[in-house]
Amino acid sequence: MMLRVDVSKRLGEFTVEAYFASEGRVTGLFGASGAGKTSLINMIAGLLRPDRGVISIDGETLDDTPTRTHLAVYRRRIGYVFQDARLFPHLDVRKNLDYGRRMNRLTEDGALWRRVTELLDIGHLLDRRPGKLSGGERQRVALGRALLSQPRLLLMDEPLGSLDEERKEEILPYLIRLRDEAGIPMVYVSHDAAEMRKLATQIAIIQRGRVTAFGGNEVLPAAHTPA
Amino acid sequence: MFDISSTEWTAVLLSLRVATVATLVATPLGIAVGWLLARREFWGKSLLDAAIHLPLVLPPVVTGYLLLLTFGRRGVVGAWLADHLGLVFAFRWTGAALACGIMSFPLLVRPIRLSIEAVDRRLEQAAATLGAAPWQVFLTVTLPLALSGVLAGMVLGFAKALGEFGATITFVSNIPGETQTISSAIYALIQTPDGDAAALRLVVVSVVISMAALIASEWFARRALLRLHGN
Numbered sequence: 043m044m045l046r047v048d049v050s051k052r053l054g055e056f057t058v059e060a061y062f063a064s065e066g067r068v069t070g071l072f073g074a075s076g077a078g079k080t081s082l083i084n085m086i087a088g089l090l091r092p093d094r095g096v097i098s099i100d101g102e103t104l105d106d107t108p109t110r111t112h113l114a115v116y117r118r119r120i121g122y123v124f125q126d127a128r129l130f131p132h133l134d135v136r137k138n139l140d141y142g143r144r145m146n147r148l149t150e151d152g153a154l155w156r157r158v159t160e161l162l163d164i165g166h167l168l169d170r171r172p173g174k175l176s177g178g179e180r181q182r183v184a185l186g187r188a189l190l191s192q193p194r195l196l197l198m199d200e201p202l203g204s205l206d207e208e209r210k211e212e213i214l215p216y217l218i219r220l221r222d223e224a225g226i227p228m229v230y231v232s233h234d235a236a237e238m239r240k241l242a243t244q245i246a247i248i249q250r251g252r253v254t255a256f257g258g259n260e261v262l263p264a265a266h267t268p269a
Numbered sequence: 270m271f272d273i274s275s276t277e278w279t280a281v282l283l284s285l286r287v288a289t290v291a292t293l294v295a296t297p298l299g300i301a302v303g304w305l306l307a308r309r310e311f312w313g314k315s316l317l318d319a320a321i322h323l324p325l326v327l328p329p330v331v332t333g334y335l336l337l338l339t340f341g342r343r344g345v346v347g348a349w350l351a352d353h354l355g356l357v358f359a360f361r362w363t364g365a366a367l368a369c370g371i372m373s374f375p376l377l378v379r380p381i382r383l384s385i386e387a388v389d390r391r392l393e394q395a396a397a398t399l400g401a402a403p404w405q406v407f408l409t410v411t412l413p414l415a416l417s418g419v420l421a422g423m424v425l426g427f428a429k430a431l432g433e434f435g436a437t438i439t440f441v442s443n444i445p446g447e448t449q450t451i452s453s454a455i456y457a458l459i460q461t462p463d464g465d466a467a468a469l470r471l472v473v474v475s476v477v478i479s480m481a482a483l484i485a486s487e488w489f490a491r492r493a494l495l496r497l498h499g500n
Contacts, residue, residue, distance in 0.1 A: 089394055115397040116405075122398040128391055132413050141409075142399035191399045 043227040045069065045195065049085055049095030049105070058082060058251040064229075068221050070242030071231045072262065078251040079231045083197045086229065087122050088115040099195060116145075121193030121226075125200040127184040129172035135183050136168040142191020154190065161223065162186045162216055178209040182216060189224060196228045202237065210237075217241055235262050273470055279446050280454035281474055287362055287450060288430035291370035292423055295377055299422060303381030304407070325375045329435025336368055336440040364441035365448050369430035372437075377426030384418020385411060417490045424486030428479055451475050 043065065050059040058078040062069075071079045084090040086097060088104065091112055097105040099120075104113045121142075129138050139159075143150065159165040162182045172180060181201055188196055201217070202210045214237070221228065221241060230241055238245055239259055247255040247262075255261040273281075305311075306318060324332050340347040340358040350356040358364035388411050396406045412419070434452040441448040443457060455471050458464035 087398055089398075114402075115394070116400050116402050118398075119400065120398065122395070124391070124395065126391070128389075128395040130392060130396075130410060141396070141401075145396070145399055145401040145405055145409075187399065 043195065044098075044100050045086075045227070045229070046096065046098045047082070047086065049082075049092035049097060051081060051085065051090065051092045051094075053078070053081055053251075056251050058085075060246075060248065060251065060253045062246045062253050062256050064244050064246070064256075066227070066242070066244030068228045068230050068242045068244075070238045070245040071229065071248055072235070072238050072242075072245055073233060073248035075233055077248045079233075079248050080199055081251075082248065083122075083199055083229055083231055086195075087120055087197055088113060088118050119192070119194050121188035121191055121196040123181070123184050123188050123196065123198045123201045125203045127172070127180040129175075129180060129183060129187070131172055133171075134168070135164065135170050135172070135175070138172065138183060139164075139168075139187050139190050141187060146191060148192060154192075158186050158189050161219055176209075177205050178212050181205065181213055185216070185220070189220075189226065193226065196226050197231075198228060199231045200233070202232070202234070214240060238262055273474070274467065276445055277454065277467060277471055277474075280449050280451050280471065283362060283365075283446070283448075284431055284450040284452075284475075285478075287365045287369055288427050290363075290366045291373065291430040292377070292427045294366070295370045295374055295426060296419070296423055299374065299377040299381050299426070300412070300419060303378050303385055303418075303422075304411070306378070307382045307385035321378055322375045324372045324436070329372065329433075330439050332372065333368060333436035333439025336364075336371070336436065340364065340367060340440070358441070360441050360444060360448060362441075362447055365437050365450060366430075368436040368440045369433045372433045373426040373429035376429050377422040380418040380422040380425065381415065382418075384415040384421075387418075388414045417494060420489040421486055424482055424489070428482050431478060431482075432475070 044063065046063045048061045050057060056078070058081050060078070060082055071082060073079050081090060085092050085105070092105055092107060094107045095105065096103065096107070103111055104118055105111060130141065133141070139155075159168075162185055164179070164182050164186055167175065167179060167183065172183070175183065185201070202213055205213065218241065230238075232238055239262060243258075245257065245259065245261050246253045302317070302321065306314065337359070338344050340350075342348065342351065342357070342359045347358060350358070356363070358367050392410055392414070393406050396410045397403075401409065432452055433450075434456065437448070437450060438453050438456070443449050443453040445454075449457070451471050451474065455468050458468035458471070
């Protein structure tokens, strides 16, 4: 997978102006909160339209401002795990998980369903409503829902951000398994250097809307120093 | 006291039919307009909003007369509909339904608009990232989450349609069996010597129907809430 992002977007008091090209299984976007990481992946998802620039996956153009190309969000096949899960409150877990398949009119894939529910350990939650789940369970279901829509790229915006330390430790192994077993490339946003070290294969450092460094783990600040 | 005569029954059944048809036809339109007002910015939005609320502040007689001018046999729209679709409103129960639908429209739209505004747009975004086209997002996320508002709007609109008087009597008159609803029947009975008992019977009937509608709306709203939060 080759993801190319070269965009600029004016956002209130500052401008996101970012360029990177990544082939990594997990591309990390690392930076302090307010640095523009979320705006950047919202542009990849198509939720935000760049003022200028190009976004492409494997040579397919998603955004290209000179030709006014802007592929609609629902046509991009890019999964998104939000910090706040965003499960549908009126549907039980089973229907939440099945939502992407139904919307894309994909045939049922029992093997994939079993693999994802086992990988994330959510088989016992299927009949519950999101309101009856713990924060960690909710995030696992959100992850499963995104995976089962069979995206070609998975975006994760601080998926551990709203969880306490203990819950983070609970979810992190699932994310590592996902990276190693699911075969779906990911873009992972976080301000936590430890998470980045454990998960990302390539890292872009984002500061005030700009990519200031790109590479492997070595671009991260030394351990225990905040960004 | 409680022998309801056949003319009174006719008025009651006609009222129910008029209000039901008015509500059922107005609801899809109310949902569309409620969504437009809640979710879209467009030129003339405040004009549309004002036009919808106009029947609420205009004297009902004025609305009825305007309906007569446009939808009457010789009105621009009325003549066209009669010639091309065979649809006649003037002095028919269908005209009563039209008048009731327009008069109750602002009450129908308002709760729908508010409940659509209250739907978390981030859920709609999540649905789009899962591959749902805008119409699918609307049908599977927005509408189910706004259901309590839709039902509340329908009940309010129905209740208003049931009691509508001024616009209806101006537009379609007061013809027993065709356009004489509960309200116009009561009005006619009050003006008739010895009509008091019959008028009172209809008053009781309309109180009972209105109470039932309010209780039903409360019940629907509670069920919708349960659907949203918890099992």
